[in-house]
Amino acid sequence: AQSVTQPDIHITVSEGASLELRCNYSYGATPYLFWYVQSPGQGLQLLLKYFSGDTLVQGIKGFEAEFKRSQSSFNLRKPSVHWSDAAEYFCAVGLSGGYNKLIFGAGTRLAVHP
Amino acid sequence: DAGVIQSPRHEVTEMGQEVTLRCKPISGHDYLFWYRQTMMRGLELLIYFNNNVPIDDSGMPEDRFSAKMPNASFSTLKIQPSEPRDSAVYFCASSLTTGGNQPQHFGDGTRLSIL
Numbered sequence: 038a039q040s041v042t043q044p045d046i047h048i049t050v051s052e053g054a055s056l057e058l059r060c061n062y063s064y065g066a067t068p069y070l071f072w073y074v075q076s077p078g079q080g081l082q083l084l085l086k087y088f089s090g091d092t093l094v095q096g097i098k099g100f101e102a103e104f105k106r107s108q109s110s111f112n113l114r115k116p117s118v119h120w121s122d123a124a125e126y127f128c129a130v131g132l133s134g135g136y137n138k139l140i141f142g143a144g145t146r147l148a149v150h151p
Numbered sequence: 152d153a154g155v156i157q158s159p160r161h162e163v164t165e166m167g168q169e170v171t172l173r174c175k176p177i178s179g180h181d182y183l184f185w186y187r188q189t190m191m192r193g194l195e196l197l198i199y200f201n202n203n204v205p206i207d208d209s210g211m212p213e214d215r216f217s218a219k220m221p222n223a224s225f226s227t228l229k230i231q232p233s234e235p236r237d238s239a240v241y242f243c244a245s246s247l248t249t250g251g252n253q254p255q256h257f258g259d260g261t262r263l264s265i266l
Contacts, residue, residue: 069252080155080242080257088252127194131252138207139255141194 039064041130043142050118051150058113058145060128069131070111071139072102076124084126087111098122123149153177155258157243163264169231172261174243175224181248184255185218185228189239200226201248233265 040063050056062068069088073081085096092104102113111128125146129139156175164170176183184199198208203220211218215234220226230237240262244255 071254073257078259080259081244081255082257083254086252086254138196138199143193 039130039132039140041128041140041142043126043128043145045145046143047146047148049148049150052120053117056113056115056118056122056147058126058128058147060111060113060142061109062111062128062130062140063109064130064132064140068111070102070104071129071131072096072100072111072113073127073129073141074098074124075127075144081127084113118147118149120149120151123147155243155245155256157241157258157261159261160259161262161264163266164233165266166234167232168265169229170233170237170263170265172228172241172243172263174226174228174258176226176243176245177256178224179247180245180256182246182255183220183226184244184246185226186242186244187239188242188260194242197228235265238263238265 042061044059071086072084074084075081084100085094085102087094087104095101100115102111104111125144127144128142132138158173182201185197187195187197195210197210198218199206200220216230218228240260242257242260244257246255247253
């Protein structure tokens with residue numbers, strides 16, 4: 038069955054430090070992969086997406102993610118975190134083959150220390 | 152370009168009352184999704200529509216929940232009768248038709264509290 042695992046429930050980093058949020062997926066076909074961010078009291082906003090081609094994708098707010106098929110991973114990175122990046126981050130896989138559902142991970146809550 | 156619009160943003164009501172949540176998807180989007188988010192269960196897909204037709208309602212928790220999409224620009228999620236365990240944030244999302252490679256666009260949610 039399809040699944041998405043985000044191993045880290047909470048992560049705390051200092052402002053200016055680098056960030057990597059982990060995401061592993063289980064899906065037999067070609068995955069469509071997404072990262073979303075949710076700020077308090079708001080809906081989910083798309084950060085970036087991967088469909089094919091270059092395995093390093095750039096997103097909004099200075100985020101990037103790298104697709105590694107051999108590791109079934111799609112980790113999100115940012116070289117220097119800002120206090121405003123404190124939020125919850127969700128990884129999701131889109132099902133191919135005529136479906137339009139997204140399978141979401143449980144989310145990683147990011148706290149940023151000044 | 153207007154995003155997905157949900158109303159109300161907050162709803163507080165007493166147990167047993169009927170609750171109706173509303174959603175206006177992005178114009179031109181063929182798919183509409185209803186999700187529920189709680190601390191315990193995370194983000195759950197309740198039901199989704201394609202061209203106003205319900206495709207998969209396997210996530211609807213029980214018969215007290217119903218959803219309709221009478222036209223391409225409006226959908227409702229109704230709970231009758233409501234119970235305290237229905238308290239959650241309910242999100243609506245929409246996307247274009249594809250085989251799964253289109254992102255879903257989310258509304259800001261309705262925070263529902265059942266007393």
